[in-house]
Amino acid sequence: MILVVDMNSLKNPFGFSEFVLPIVAVAEELEKCVVKHYLEVNEKNLNSYDKIILSGSAMKNTVTLDQTARFTWIKDCNKPVLGICAGMQTAGLVFGGRLKKCREIGMTEIATLKANQLFSSASKVYALHNYAVVPSNQFEVLAESAKCVHAIKHKQKNTYGVLFHPEVRNKEVIQRFIQAF
Amino acid sequence: MRLGVLFSGGKDSTLALHKAAEKEEVVCLITLVSENKESYMFHTPNIDVTTLQAEALGLPLINKATEGKPEEELKDLEAAVAQAMKDFKVEGVVTGAVESVYQAARIQCICNRLGVWCFNPLWKRNQKALLEEIVSEGFKAIISGVFAYPLDNTWLGKQIDEDMITKLVALSGEYGLSPSGEGGEIETTVLDATLFKKKIEVLNSEVEAKGNSGVFRIKQARLTEK
Numbered sequence: 490m491i492l493v494v495d496m497n498s499l500k501n502p503f504g505f506s507e508f509v510l511p512i513v514a515v516a517e518e519l520e521k522c523v524v525k526h527y528l529e530v531n532e533k534n535l536n537s538y539d540k541i542i543l544s545g546s547a548m549k550n551t552v553t554l555d556q557t558a559r560f561t562w563i564k565d566c567n568k569p570v571l572g573i574c575a576g577m578q579t580a581g582l583v584f585g586g587r588l589k590k591c592r593e594i595g596m597t598e599i600a601t602l603k604a605n606q607l608f609s610s611a612s613k614v615y616a617l618h619n620y621a622v623v624p625s626n627q628f629e630v631l632a633e634s635a636k637c638v639h640a641i642k643h644k645q646k647n648t649y650g651v652l653f654h655p656e657v658r659n660k661e662v663i664q665r666f667i668q669a670f
Numbered sequence: 671m672r673l674g675v676l677f678s679g680g681k682d683s684t685l686a687l688h689k690a691a692e693k694e695e696v697v698c699l700i701t702l703v704s705e706n707k708e709s710y711m712f713h714t715p716n717i718d719v720t721t722l723q724a725e726a727l728g729l730p731l732i733n734k735a736t737e738g739k740p741e742e743e744l745k746d747l748e749a750a751v752a753q754a755m756k757d758f759k760v761e762g763v764v765t766g767a768v769e770s771v772y773q774a775a776r777i778q779c780i781c782n783r784l785g786v787w788c789f790n791p792l793w794k795r796n797q798k799a800l801l802e803e804i805v806s807e808g809f810k811a812i813i814s815g816v817f818a819y820p821l822d823n824t825w826l827g828k829q830i831d832e833d834m835i836t837k838l839v840a841l842s843g844e845y846g847l848s849p850s851g852e853g854g855e856i857e858t859t860v861l862d863a864t865l866f867k868k869k870i871e872v873l874n875s876e877v878e879a880k881g882n883s884g885v886f887r888i889k890q891a892r893l894t895e896k
Binding site: 500501502503506507510511514547548549592594595596615617619656657658 | 671689690693694771772775776778779781782785786787788789790791792793794795796
Protein backbone atom coordinates (compact mmCIF):
# COMPACT_ATOMS: atom_id res chain seq x y z
CA MET A 490 0.00 0.00 0.00
CA ILE A 491 1.30 3.42 -1.00
CA LEU A 492 0.65 6.58 0.98
CA VAL A 493 0.33 9.63 -1.28
CA VAL A 494 0.69 12.81 0.77
CA ASP A 495 -1.22 15.86 -0.48
CA MET A 496 1.20 18.78 -0.04
CA ASN A 497 -1.29 21.46 -1.08
CA SER A 498 -2.55 24.24 1.11
CA LEU A 499 -6.14 23.75 2.25
CA LYS A 500 -6.76 27.14 0.63
CA ASN A 501 -6.05 25.69 -2.80
CA PRO A 502 -9.39 24.28 -4.00
CA PHE A 503 -7.90 22.38 -6.94
CA GLY A 504 -4.53 21.18 -5.61
CA PHE A 505 -5.89 17.70 -4.97
CA SER A 506 -7.23 17.17 -8.50
CA GLU A 507 -4.29 18.82 -10.23
CA PHE A 508 -1.30 17.55 -8.27
CA VAL A 509 -2.43 14.47 -6.32
CA LEU A 510 -4.92 12.55 -8.46
CA PRO A 511 -2.53 12.34 -11.45
CA ILE A 512 0.06 10.66 -9.19
CA VAL A 513 -2.58 8.27 -7.84
CA ALA A 514 -3.66 7.39 -11.40
CA VAL A 515 -0.09 6.44 -12.33
CA ALA A 516 0.69 4.63 -9.06
CA GLU A 517 -2.56 2.65 -8.98
CA GLU A 518 -1.66 0.95 -12.24
CA LEU A 519 0.71 -1.02 -9.98
CA GLU A 520 -0.39 -0.76 -6.38
CA LYS A 521 -3.24 0.51 -4.22
CA CYS A 522 -2.91 4.04 -2.82
CA VAL A 523 -4.29 5.94 0.13
CA VAL A 524 -4.22 9.75 0.06
CA LYS A 525 -3.77 11.82 3.22
CA HIS A 526 -3.33 15.56 3.54
CA TYR A 527 0.04 16.47 5.06
CA LEU A 528 -1.67 17.89 8.13
CA GLU A 529 -3.05 14.40 8.86
CA VAL A 530 0.28 12.57 8.60
CA ASN A 531 2.58 11.82 11.52
CA GLU A 532 5.05 9.11 12.51
CA LYS A 533 2.33 7.19 14.37
CA ASN A 534 0.05 6.58 11.39
CA LEU A 535 2.54 5.32 8.82
CA ASN A 536 2.55 1.64 9.75
CA SER A 537 0.10 0.45 7.10
CA TYR A 538 2.13 1.79 4.19
CA ASP A 539 5.06 0.26 2.32
CA LYS A 540 6.21 3.43 0.62
CA ILE A 541 5.36 7.10 0.55
CA ILE A 542 5.02 9.66 -2.25
CA LEU A 543 4.90 13.38 -1.43
CA SER A 544 2.96 15.32 -4.08
CA GLY A 545 3.79 18.60 -5.74
CA SER A 546 1.68 21.72 -5.43
CA ALA A 547 0.71 24.90 -7.29
CA MET A 548 3.48 27.43 -7.97
CA LYS A 549 1.99 29.94 -5.53
CA ASN A 550 1.65 27.23 -2.91
CA THR A 551 4.76 27.11 -0.70
CA VAL A 552 2.97 26.30 2.52
CA THR A 553 4.92 23.14 3.40
CA LEU A 554 8.26 24.94 3.06
CA ASP A 555 7.47 26.96 6.18
CA GLN A 556 6.33 23.92 8.16
CA THR A 557 9.26 21.52 7.96
CA ALA A 558 8.84 20.64 11.65
CA ARG A 559 5.67 18.79 10.62
CA PHE A 560 7.75 16.55 8.36
CA THR A 561 10.39 15.15 10.70
CA TRP A 562 8.70 11.79 10.15
CA ILE A 563 10.38 11.68 6.73
CA LYS A 564 13.71 11.45 8.59
CA ASP A 565 12.54 8.97 11.19
CA CYS A 566 10.58 6.49 9.12
CA ASN A 567 12.47 3.71 7.42
CA LYS A 568 10.22 3.56 4.39
CA PRO A 569 11.06 4.46 0.81
CA VAL A 570 10.00 8.05 0.12
CA LEU A 571 9.68 9.86 -3.20
CA GLY A 572 9.19 13.63 -2.98
CA ILE A 573 7.89 15.35 -6.10
CA CYS A 574 8.54 19.09 -6.56
CA ALA A 575 7.19 20.63 -3.31
CA GLY A 576 7.67 17.14 -1.85
CA MET A 577 11.34 17.18 -2.83
CA GLN A 578 11.81 20.74 -1.60
CA THR A 579 10.24 19.89 1.76
CA ALA A 580 12.21 16.65 2.17
CA GLY A 581 15.40 18.45 1.20
CA LEU A 582 14.81 21.08 3.89
CA VAL A 583 14.04 18.45 6.52
CA PHE A 584 17.49 16.93 5.92
CA GLY A 585 19.28 20.26 6.25
CA GLY A 586 19.25 21.52 2.68
CA ARG A 587 18.33 25.04 1.64
CA LEU A 588 16.15 26.61 -1.03
CA LYS A 589 17.33 28.76 -3.89
CA LYS A 590 15.21 30.73 -6.30
CA CYS A 591 14.98 28.84 -9.58
CA ARG A 592 12.06 29.38 -11.91
CA GLU A 593 11.48 26.72 -14.56
CA ILE A 594 8.13 26.20 -16.28
CA GLY A 595 7.46 23.68 -19.04
CA MET A 596 9.53 21.01 -20.73
CA THR A 597 13.10 21.23 -19.46
CA GLU A 598 16.31 19.37 -20.36
CA ILE A 599 18.03 17.54 -17.53
CA ALA A 600 21.27 15.58 -17.48
CA THR A 601 21.58 12.35 -15.52
CA LEU A 602 24.71 12.50 -13.37
CA LYS A 603 24.50 9.16 -11.61
CA ALA A 604 22.95 5.82 -12.51
CA ASN A 605 19.97 5.15 -10.27
CA GLN A 606 16.83 3.07 -9.84
CA LEU A 607 14.31 5.67 -10.97
CA PHE A 608 15.44 6.74 -14.41
CA SER A 609 18.18 6.29 -16.92
CA SER A 610 17.28 8.68 -19.70
CA ALA A 611 14.60 11.11 -18.53
CA SER A 612 16.26 13.88 -20.51
CA LYS A 613 13.18 16.06 -21.02
CA VAL A 614 10.96 16.63 -18.05
CA TYR A 615 7.99 18.84 -17.08
CA ALA A 616 9.02 21.52 -14.61
CA LEU A 617 6.79 23.85 -12.60
CA HIS A 618 8.62 25.56 -9.78
CA ASN A 619 9.91 28.85 -8.39
CA TYR A 620 12.43 27.22 -6.04
CA ALA A 621 14.95 24.41 -6.13
CA VAL A 622 16.77 22.60 -3.32
CA VAL A 623 20.45 22.84 -2.64
CA PRO A 624 20.65 19.49 -0.85
CA SER A 625 22.74 18.81 2.24
CA ASN A 626 25.70 16.47 1.95
CA GLN A 627 23.48 13.61 3.11
CA PHE A 628 22.23 13.42 -0.49
CA GLU A 629 23.78 12.56 -3.79
CA VAL A 630 22.66 14.43 -6.88
CA LEU A 631 21.22 12.18 -9.58
CA ALA A 632 20.25 14.76 -12.20
CA GLU A 633 20.32 18.48 -12.85
CA SER A 634 19.16 21.04 -15.38
CA ALA A 635 21.21 24.01 -16.54
CA LYS A 636 19.82 25.94 -13.57
CA CYS A 637 19.36 23.58 -10.64
CA VAL A 638 19.34 20.11 -9.07
CA HIS A 639 16.45 17.98 -10.37
CA ALA A 640 16.86 14.61 -8.65
CA ILE A 641 18.46 13.47 -5.41
CA LYS A 642 18.84 10.34 -3.29
CA HIS A 643 19.74 10.11 0.37
CA LYS A 644 23.08 8.34 0.75
CA GLN A 645 21.89 5.92 3.45
CA LYS A 646 18.11 5.83 3.01
CA ASN A 647 15.71 5.14 0.18
CA THR A 648 14.59 8.76 0.19
CA TYR A 649 14.39 10.25 -3.29
CA GLY A 650 13.40 13.64 -4.59
CA VAL A 651 12.58 14.83 -8.10
CA LEU A 652 11.92 18.48 -8.81
CA PHE A 653 10.16 17.73 -12.09
CA HIS A 654 6.65 16.27 -12.38
CA PRO A 655 6.86 12.61 -13.46
CA GLU A 656 3.07 12.28 -13.25
CA VAL A 657 2.87 14.67 -16.24
CA ARG A 658 5.73 13.35 -18.34
CA ASN A 659 8.00 10.37 -17.50
CA LYS A 660 5.44 8.48 -15.43
CA GLU A 661 7.82 5.49 -15.45
CA VAL A 662 9.84 7.31 -12.75
CA ILE A 663 6.95 6.81 -10.31
CA GLN A 664 6.41 3.25 -11.46
CA ARG A 665 10.10 2.36 -11.13
CA PHE A 666 10.08 3.77 -7.59
CA ILE A 667 7.10 1.55 -6.77
CA GLN A 668 8.64 -1.53 -8.37
CA ALA A 669 12.05 -1.00 -6.79
CA PHE A 670 10.83 -1.27 -3.19
CA MET B 671 -11.27 33.31 -4.24
CA ARG B 672 -12.29 35.37 -7.28
CA LEU B 673 -11.59 33.46 -10.48
CA GLY B 674 -11.48 34.21 -14.19
CA VAL B 675 -11.95 31.28 -16.57
CA LEU B 676 -10.07 31.07 -19.88
CA PHE B 677 -13.04 30.27 -22.02
CA SER B 678 -13.17 28.99 -25.58
CA GLY B 679 -16.79 27.88 -25.39
CA GLY B 680 -15.80 24.24 -25.89
CA LYS B 681 -16.49 21.28 -23.61
CA ASP B 682 -13.25 21.44 -21.58
CA SER B 683 -13.32 25.10 -20.63
CA THR B 684 -17.05 24.83 -19.88
CA LEU B 685 -16.49 21.82 -17.61
CA ALA B 686 -13.55 23.58 -15.93
CA LEU B 687 -15.82 26.57 -15.33
CA HIS B 688 -18.37 24.31 -13.63
CA LYS B 689 -15.66 22.72 -11.44
CA ALA B 690 -14.42 26.18 -10.49
CA ALA B 691 -17.91 27.46 -9.69
CA GLU B 692 -18.52 24.47 -7.37
CA LYS B 693 -15.72 25.61 -5.08
CA GLU B 694 -15.03 29.29 -5.65
CA GLU B 695 -16.50 32.45 -7.15
CA VAL B 696 -16.21 32.74 -10.92
CA VAL B 697 -16.35 36.46 -11.70
CA CYS B 698 -15.51 36.65 -15.42
CA LEU B 699 -14.70 34.75 -18.58
CA ILE B 700 -11.62 35.52 -20.69
CA THR B 701 -11.65 34.73 -24.41
CA LEU B 702 -8.91 35.25 -26.97
CA VAL B 703 -10.21 35.53 -30.50
CA SER B 704 -7.38 34.46 -32.79
CA GLU B 705 -7.13 35.37 -36.45
CA ASN B 706 -4.64 32.54 -36.95
CA LYS B 707 -6.36 29.26 -37.84
CA GLU B 708 -3.15 27.36 -36.98
CA SER B 709 -2.80 28.77 -33.44
CA TYR B 710 -1.93 26.04 -30.94
CA MET B 711 -3.17 28.24 -28.14
CA PHE B 712 -6.51 29.74 -29.00
CA HIS B 713 -8.01 28.93 -32.34
CA THR B 714 -11.39 27.27 -32.25
CA PRO B 715 -14.42 27.42 -34.53
CA ASN B 716 -17.35 29.50 -33.30
CA ILE B 717 -15.27 31.52 -30.87
CA ASP B 718 -17.80 34.34 -31.43
CA VAL B 719 -20.44 32.21 -29.72
CA THR B 720 -18.66 32.90 -26.40
CA THR B 721 -20.54 36.20 -26.30
CA LEU B 722 -23.87 34.34 -26.18
CA GLN B 723 -22.48 31.73 -23.79
CA ALA B 724 -21.34 34.46 -21.39
CA GLU B 725 -24.80 35.99 -21.54
CA ALA B 726 -26.35 32.56 -20.92
CA LEU B 727 -24.07 32.16 -17.90
CA GLY B 728 -24.72 35.69 -16.66
CA LEU B 729 -20.97 36.39 -16.54
CA PRO B 730 -18.97 39.32 -17.94
CA LEU B 731 -16.67 38.42 -20.83
CA ILE B 732 -13.27 39.90 -21.58
CA ASN B 733 -13.06 39.35 -25.31
CA LYS B 734 -9.64 40.13 -26.72
CA ALA B 735 -8.59 39.88 -30.36
CA THR B 736 -5.16 38.53 -31.23
CA GLU B 737 -3.38 38.13 -34.55
CA GLY B 738 -2.35 34.75 -33.24
CA LYS B 739 1.34 34.96 -33.99
CA PRO B 740 3.19 32.37 -31.88
CA GLU B 741 4.38 33.87 -28.58
CA GLU B 742 2.94 37.30 -29.56
CA GLU B 743 -0.51 35.96 -28.77
CA LEU B 744 0.72 35.22 -25.26
CA LYS B 745 1.25 38.93 -24.71
CA ASP B 746 -2.38 39.44 -25.70
CA LEU B 747 -3.44 36.76 -23.23
CA GLU B 748 -1.32 38.36 -20.52
CA ALA B 749 -3.00 41.72 -21.22
CA ALA B 750 -6.42 40.05 -20.97
CA VAL B 751 -5.57 38.41 -17.63
CA ALA B 752 -4.19 41.73 -16.36
CA GLN B 753 -7.46 43.37 -17.38
CA ALA B 754 -9.40 40.68 -15.47
CA MET B 755 -7.26 41.40 -12.41
CA LYS B 756 -7.91 45.13 -12.71
CA ASP B 757 -11.58 45.12 -13.66
CA PHE B 758 -12.82 42.09 -11.70
CA LYS B 759 -10.19 41.68 -8.95
CA VAL B 760 -9.38 38.20 -10.24
CA GLU B 761 -7.01 36.27 -7.95
CA GLY B 762 -6.80 33.07 -9.97
CA VAL B 763 -7.12 31.88 -13.57
CA VAL B 764 -8.82 28.60 -14.46
CA THR B 765 -8.05 26.66 -17.63
CA GLY B 766 -9.55 23.57 -19.24
CA ALA B 767 -6.11 22.09 -19.97
CA VAL B 768 -6.09 18.29 -19.81
CA GLU B 769 -2.93 17.06 -21.50
CA SER B 770 -1.24 19.91 -23.36
CA VAL B 771 1.96 20.91 -21.58
CA TYR B 772 2.46 23.45 -24.38
CA GLN B 773 -0.67 25.39 -23.40
CA ALA B 774 -0.47 24.73 -19.68
CA ALA B 775 3.15 25.86 -19.35
CA ARG B 776 2.54 29.10 -21.21
CA ILE B 777 -0.47 29.98 -19.09
CA GLN B 778 1.44 29.05 -15.91
CA CYS B 779 4.20 31.46 -17.01
CA ILE B 780 1.74 34.31 -17.46
CA CYS B 781 0.02 33.70 -14.13
CA ASN B 782 3.38 33.40 -12.39
CA ARG B 783 4.53 36.71 -13.84
CA LEU B 784 1.29 38.44 -12.86
CA GLY B 785 1.21 36.86 -9.41
CA VAL B 786 -2.15 35.09 -9.71
CA TRP B 787 -3.02 31.45 -9.07
CA CYS B 788 -3.31 29.14 -12.06
CA PHE B 789 -5.77 26.27 -11.73
CA ASN B 790 -6.25 23.32 -14.07
CA PRO B 791 -9.08 21.28 -12.54
CA LEU B 792 -9.18 18.78 -15.44
CA TRP B 793 -5.42 18.22 -15.59
CA LYS B 794 -4.47 14.65 -16.61
CA ARG B 795 -8.06 13.43 -16.25
CA ASN B 796 -8.98 10.26 -18.13
CA GLN B 797 -10.40 11.45 -21.44
CA LYS B 798 -13.21 8.92 -21.69
CA ALA B 799 -14.28 9.82 -18.14
CA LEU B 800 -14.29 13.50 -19.10
CA LEU B 801 -16.57 12.85 -22.05
CA GLU B 802 -18.84 10.75 -19.86
CA GLU B 803 -19.02 13.54 -17.29
CA ILE B 804 -20.04 16.02 -19.97
CA VAL B 805 -22.91 13.74 -20.99
CA SER B 806 -23.96 12.85 -17.43
CA GLU B 807 -23.94 16.55 -16.48
CA GLY B 808 -26.41 17.14 -19.29
CA PHE B 809 -24.18 19.42 -21.38
CA LYS B 810 -25.25 19.89 -24.96
CA ALA B 811 -21.85 19.92 -26.66
CA ILE B 812 -21.67 19.60 -30.43
CA ILE B 813 -18.74 18.74 -32.65
CA SER B 814 -17.81 22.02 -34.33
CA GLY B 815 -14.54 20.95 -35.92
CA VAL B 816 -12.82 17.77 -37.09
CA PHE B 817 -9.18 17.73 -38.08
CA ALA B 818 -7.97 14.12 -38.28
CA TYR B 819 -8.47 10.88 -40.17
CA PRO B 820 -10.91 9.10 -40.14
CA LEU B 821 -13.21 11.88 -38.87
CA ASP B 822 -15.17 13.68 -41.56
CA ASN B 823 -18.15 15.96 -42.16
CA THR B 824 -20.64 13.35 -40.89
CA TRP B 825 -19.47 14.18 -37.34
CA LEU B 826 -20.00 17.92 -37.64
CA GLY B 827 -22.89 19.46 -35.70
CA LYS B 828 -23.59 16.19 -33.86
CA GLN B 829 -24.12 16.23 -30.11
CA ILE B 830 -21.72 14.29 -27.89
CA ASP B 831 -23.71 11.42 -26.39
CA GLU B 832 -23.01 7.92 -25.13
CA ASP B 833 -23.02 6.42 -28.63
CA MET B 834 -20.54 9.00 -29.85
CA ILE B 835 -18.26 8.32 -26.88
CA THR B 836 -18.27 4.62 -27.74
CA LYS B 837 -17.32 5.46 -31.33
CA LEU B 838 -14.58 7.91 -30.33
CA VAL B 839 -13.05 5.44 -27.88
CA ALA B 840 -13.09 2.74 -30.58
CA LEU B 841 -11.37 5.12 -33.02
CA SER B 842 -8.78 6.01 -30.40
CA GLY B 843 -7.88 2.34 -30.13
CA GLU B 844 -7.80 1.83 -33.88
CA TYR B 845 -6.21 5.05 -35.12
CA GLY B 846 -4.54 6.52 -32.05
CA LEU B 847 -6.87 9.51 -31.88
CA SER B 848 -7.25 11.22 -28.57
CA PRO B 849 -10.90 10.41 -27.70
CA SER B 850 -11.67 13.88 -26.41
CA GLY B 851 -9.66 15.69 -29.06
CA GLU B 852 -6.66 16.59 -26.92
CA GLY B 853 -4.43 16.39 -29.96
CA GLY B 854 -6.60 18.92 -31.78
CA GLU B 855 -8.54 16.20 -33.62
CA ILE B 856 -11.91 17.58 -32.48
CA GLU B 857 -13.24 20.96 -31.47
CA THR B 858 -16.56 21.39 -29.68
CA THR B 859 -19.07 24.12 -28.93
CA VAL B 860 -21.33 23.99 -25.87
CA LEU B 861 -24.92 25.08 -26.49
CA ASP B 862 -26.28 24.28 -23.05
CA ALA B 863 -24.84 23.35 -19.64
CA THR B 864 -25.89 23.18 -16.01
CA LEU B 865 -24.99 26.78 -15.22
CA PHE B 866 -26.48 28.21 -18.41
CA LYS B 867 -29.57 30.17 -17.45
CA LYS B 868 -30.69 30.03 -21.07
CA LYS B 869 -29.71 27.68 -23.87
CA ILE B 870 -28.34 28.53 -27.29
CA GLU B 871 -30.47 27.80 -30.33
CA VAL B 872 -28.63 27.64 -33.63
CA LEU B 873 -30.70 29.41 -36.31
CA ASN B 874 -28.31 29.27 -39.22
CA SER B 875 -25.16 27.26 -39.77
CA GLU B 876 -22.93 25.95 -42.51
CA VAL B 877 -20.51 23.08 -42.88
CA GLU B 878 -17.15 23.69 -44.50
CA ALA B 879 -15.39 20.38 -44.96
CA LYS B 880 -12.78 18.78 -47.14
CA GLY B 881 -11.73 15.20 -46.54
CA ASN B 882 -10.87 14.77 -42.89
CA SER B 883 -10.93 18.43 -42.01
CA GLY B 884 -14.01 20.54 -41.50
CA VAL B 885 -15.91 22.96 -39.32
CA PHE B 886 -19.53 23.45 -38.34
CA ARG B 887 -19.83 27.21 -38.38
CA ILE B 888 -22.64 28.84 -36.43
CA LYS B 889 -23.72 31.85 -38.47
CA GLN B 890 -26.71 32.91 -36.43
CA ALA B 891 -27.87 31.88 -32.97
CA ARG B 892 -29.98 33.16 -30.10
CA LEU B 893 -30.71 32.44 -26.47
CA THR B 894 -33.96 30.69 -25.62
CA GLU B 895 -35.62 29.68 -22.37
CA LYS B 896 -34.69 26.28 -20.94
